[in-house]
Amino acid sequence: MKIAFIGLGNMGGPMALNLLKAGHTLSAFDLSADACRKLGAEGLPIAKSAAESVADAEVVISMLPASAHVEGLFLGGGGKPGLLDSIRAGTLVIDSSTIAAATSRKVAEAAQAKGIAMIDAPVSGGTGGAIAGTLTFMVGGETRDLERARPVLEKMGANIFHAGAAGAGQTAKICNNMLLGILMIGTSEALALGVANGLDPKVLSEIMRRSSGGNWALEKYNPMPGVMETSPASKNYAGGFGTDLMLKDLGLAQENAAAVRAATPLGGLARSLYAAHSLAGHGALDFSSVLKLVQKPS
Numbered sequence: 001m002k003i004a005f006i007g008l009g010n011m012g013g014p015m016a017l018n019l020l021k022a023g024h025t026l027s028a029f030d031l032s033a034d035a036c037r038k039l040g041a042e043g044l045p046i047a048k049s050a051a052e053s054v055a056d057a058e059v060v061i062s063m064l065p066a067s068a069h070v071e072g073l074f075l076g077g078g079g080k081p082g083l084l085d086s087i088r089a090g091t092l093v094i095d096s097s098t099i100a101a102a103t104s105r106k107v108a109e110a111a112q113a114k115g116i117a118m119i120d121a122p123v124s125g126g127t128g129g130a131i132a133g134t135l136t137f138m139v140g141g142e143t144r145d146l147e148r149a150r151p152v153l154e155k156m157g158a159n160i161f162h163a164g165a166a167g168a169g170q171t172a173k174i175c176n177n178m179l180l181g182i183l184m185i186g187t188s189e190a191l192a193l194g195v196a197n198g199l200d201p202k203v204l205s206e207i208m209r210r211s212s213g214g215n216w217a218l219e220k221y222n223p224m225p226g227v228m229e230t231s232p233a234s235k236n237y238a239g240g241f242g243t244d245l246m247l248k249d250l251g252l253a254q255e256n257a258a259a260v261r262a263a264t265p266l267g268g269l270a271r272s273l274y275a276a277h278s279l280a281g282h283g284a285l286d287f288s289s290v291l292k293l294v295q296k297p298s
C-alpha cells in the first residue's frame with residue numbers, strides 16, 4: 001500500500017519504520033529537518049512537503065503533538081490551504097495524535113465532505129510499544145473505515161479497539177492517560193518514600209510490582225533512574241513521552257470533565273502537579289521525571 005506518514009517524532013518515527021519493514025511504500029514528512037534527516041538515514045523515504053507526501057497515497061497517517069497541529073495541517077489557516085485539498089477522494093486518513101475529541105470530529109467531518117474517510121486512532125504503549133510494533137489503538141469512526149485501516153494498524157500495534165463514532169478514540173485515550181498521569185505520580189511518591197527510608201529502589205520496585213501496588217509504570221516505565229535500563233528515567237528522562245504532552249492530555253481530560261460535569265479530583269491535581277513540574281523547566285523531559293517533584297535532594 002502507498003502510505004503517507006506525517007509527524008516523525010518519538011512515536012511517528014518508529015511507527016513509520018515498522019510500516020516500511022512490513023513492505024509498504026512510504027512517503028514521509030516532518031516540519032523538523034532534524035527528524036527528516038534522522039529517519040531518512042534509517043531508510044525512510046522523505047518527501048519535500050506534506051502535500052508531496054500525500055500526492056498518490058492510499059492511506060495518510062498523522063502523528064502530531066496537539067489539536068492545533070492537526071487542525072492546521074488538515075484544514076489550513078492563516079491563508080495556507082489545508083492538506084485535505086491535496087488528498088484524493090477515496091483516501092483513508094488515520095490520525096493517531098492525541099487531540100480533543102471535538103477537533104477530531106471537526107476534521108473528520110471536513111474530510112467526509114471531500115469524500116475522504118477519516119478515523120481517530122490515538123495510541124497507548126509508549127515509545128517502546130512504537131518501536132516493538134505492540135501499540136494499542138483506540139479507534140473512533142465508522143466500522144468500514146476501521147476495517148480498511150486494520151491491516152495497516154496491525155503492523156504498528158498488537159491491540160485494536162473500536163471505541164465508537166468519530167472522536168470516541170480520543171475520549172478513551174484521555175481517560176487512559178488521566179489514569180496514567182495519576183499512576184506515575186503515585187508510583188514516584190511510593191518509590192521516593194522507600195528510598196528516603198534507605199530501601200533499594202530496585203528491591204522496592206520488585207516488591208510493589210508483585211504486590212497490590214503493581215501497575216504499568218512499575219512493569220514497563222519505572223520513574224527511578226537505574227532501576228530499569230530501558231526506561232527514560234535511565235536515559236536522563238530523554239525521549240519517551242514529554243511532560244508537556246502529558247500536561248496537554250490532562251488538560252483535555254479536565255476540559256472534557258467540565259463539559260460533561262464529571263468529578264475528576266485526582267486528574268485535576270495531577271494536571272496541577274505536571275504544570276508545576278513543567279514551569280520548573282522540565283516540560284521537555286519524559287513525564288516520569290515528575291519523580292523530581294517528590295524526590296529528596298541527594
Ligand code: NAD
Nearest residue numbers: 007009010011012030031032065069097098126127240241
Ligand atoms: P513529538 O513531539 O516527539 O513528535 C511530533 C512531531 O510532529 C515533531 O517531530 C514535529 O516536528 C512534528 N510536527 C508538528 N507539526 C507538524 C506539521 N504540521 N507537519 C509535519 N510535522 C509536524 O511527539 P510524540 O511523542 O511523537 O507524540 C505524538 C502524539 O502521540 C502526541 O499527540 C502524543 O500525545 C501522542 N502519544 C505520545 C506517546 C509517547 O510516549 N511519546 C504515547 C502515546 C501517545
